[in-house]
Amino acid sequence: MRVHLVDGTYELFRHHMALPREVAERSRTAATRGVVRSVLDLLAGGATHVAVATDTVIESFRNDLWPGYKTGAGIEPSLRAQFEPLEAALGALGVTVWGMVPMEADDALATGADRAAADPSVRQVVICTPDKDLAQSVRGDRVVQLDRRSGAVRDEAGVLERFGVPPASIPDYLALVGDAADGFPGLPGWGARSAAAVLARHGRIDAIPPDPADWDVTVRGAARLAAALAEGRELAMLFRELATLRLDAPEVLDEGVGALRWTGPRPGFAEVAAALEAPELVRRATELAETRAAA
Numbered sequence: 001m002r003v004h005l006v007d008g009t010y011e012l013f014r015h016h017m018a019l020p021r022e023v024a025e026r027s028r029t030a031a032t033r034g035v036v037r038s039v040l041d042l043l044a045g046g047a048t049h050v051a052v053a054t055d056t057v058i059e060s061f062r063n064d065l066w067p068g069y070k071t072g073a074g075i076e077p078s079l080r081a082q083f084e085p086l087e088a089a090l091g092a093l094g095v096t097v098w099g100m101v102p103m104e105a106d107d108a109l110a111t112g113a114d115r116a117a118a119d120p121s122v123r124q125v126v127i128c129t130p131d132k133d134l135a136q137s138v139r140g141d142r143v144v145q146l147d148r149r150s151g152a153v154r155d156e157a158g159v160l161e162r163f164g165v166p167p168a169s170i171p172d173y174l175a176l177v178g179d180a181a182d183g184f185p186g187l188p189g190w191g192a193r194s195a196a197a198v199l200a201r202h203g204r205i206d207a208i209p210p211d212p213a214d215w216d217v218t219v220r221g222a223a224r225l226a227a228a229l230a231e232g233r234e235l236a237m238l239f240r241e242l243a244t245l246r247l248d249a250p251e252v253l254d255e256g257v258g259a260l261r262w263t264g265p266r267p268g269f270a271e272v273a274a275a276l277e278a279p280e281l282v283r284r285a286t287e288l289a290e291t292r293a294a295a
Contacts, residue, residue: 003116003257004047007129008054008097009105011035012086014149016079028081033276036089038148040284042128048292049260051096051252053108054087061102062182062242069242070183089276092269093285096260103249106133110245111252113137119257126153133179135159136170136245164196172205175239176229184239187232194219205229205236264289 015034016024023030042050058072072080087099098108109127116125117139127134130147137143138159145154160166165173176195178186201217202208209215210230212222219225229236253259265285273281 001049001122001257002047002124002126003049003112003122003260004042004051004126004128005109005112005116006039006042006050006052007105007109007127007131007134008035008052008086008090009083010129010131011038011052012054012079012082016076016082025076025078028078029085029276031079032082032086032089033278035086036093036276036281037278039090039093039095040281040288042148043262044284044288048262049257050262051098051112051260052090053098053100053105053112054083055105056083056087056099056101059102060100060104060107062104066184066238066242068183068185070181089272092266092272093281094262094265094269094289098249098252100249103246106131107246108249108252109134110137111247111249113143114247115253116257117143122257132163132170133174133182133243133245135163136167136243138167164192165199169199169203171240171243171245172199172203174243175205175236178239179243182242184242186239187236188228189221189225190228194221194225198225205233205240262289263292 012031012035015038016031019030039050039052058070058075063069063071087097090097098112100108109129113125113127114137116122125143126146127137127143128146128148130145134145135154138145138154138156141155154162156167163170163173173195176186176190177192178184197217197219198208198215201215208229210226212226215222265282269285270282273279
């Protein structure tokens with residue numbers, strides 16, 4: 001079987017940002033409606049075992065580690081008001097939902113990918129998000145990332161091509177270059193090229209020699225970079241901790257991958273669809289479930 005793990009928070013933001021400005025500001029259902037339709041599109045396209053991970057709140061345990069870590073500040077009220085209704089709508093659709101507190105949706109996706117990949121009945125795990133954090137969860141072509149907007153699939157070779165480092169080095173890479181979306185700056189002077197070159201040789205921050213003469217790679221401004229690393233090594237290790245996704249998210253695949261099989265909408269989905277002003281979702285979901293059952 002193939003398992004699809006969807007970044008629900010990303011999908012909610014994506015659909016919200018795609019709306020006309022005046023609609024996005026006033027509607028508290030439009031983005032949710034878009035995500036539900038999108039998940040139905042995934043199911044109609046052949047996905048059988050699906051889970052959606054969401055951030056019930058934006059803040060997580062990482063905010064206690066770094067004061068500048070991302071928060072819910074600045075999120076439009078109309079968007080923020082759809083976080084929990086999205087979880088309820090997807091649950092009514094019959095899809096497994098992992099709502100995360102105090103971990104993040106990314107932690108649930110990483111945990112789910114790791115556990116699903118360990119199941120011999122799983123042929124492939126598809127993590128549906130372009131988020132660079134999840135590149136660390138890619139394993140060969142067994143665990144891959146799918147950007148549903150472009151249709152691009154990124155396997156381990158694709159991660160190496162995109163970032164210059166393998167998946168295992170992604171947290172170290174982000175620690176050095178920073179991640180503006182998550183609110184930590186990286187180390188002064190370190191950019192994508194220098195981080196990729198050094199980590200491609202040494203793998204982890206703690207394995208980088210203090211003396212740049214021992215790096216075994218040619219990097220512009222090596223002495224300056226080494227000094228920044230020497231001064232900020234403790235900070236870099238903290239940033240790596242922020243960037244490292246957890247593999248112990250609670251209640252993720254506790255019942256095994258079989259529990260992710262979609263069998264149809266649950267009682268109450270008609271009311272949810274009506275509240276979303278999309279009653280046609282009921283017919284679509286019901287017909288899809290009936291087709292599956294008859295196959």
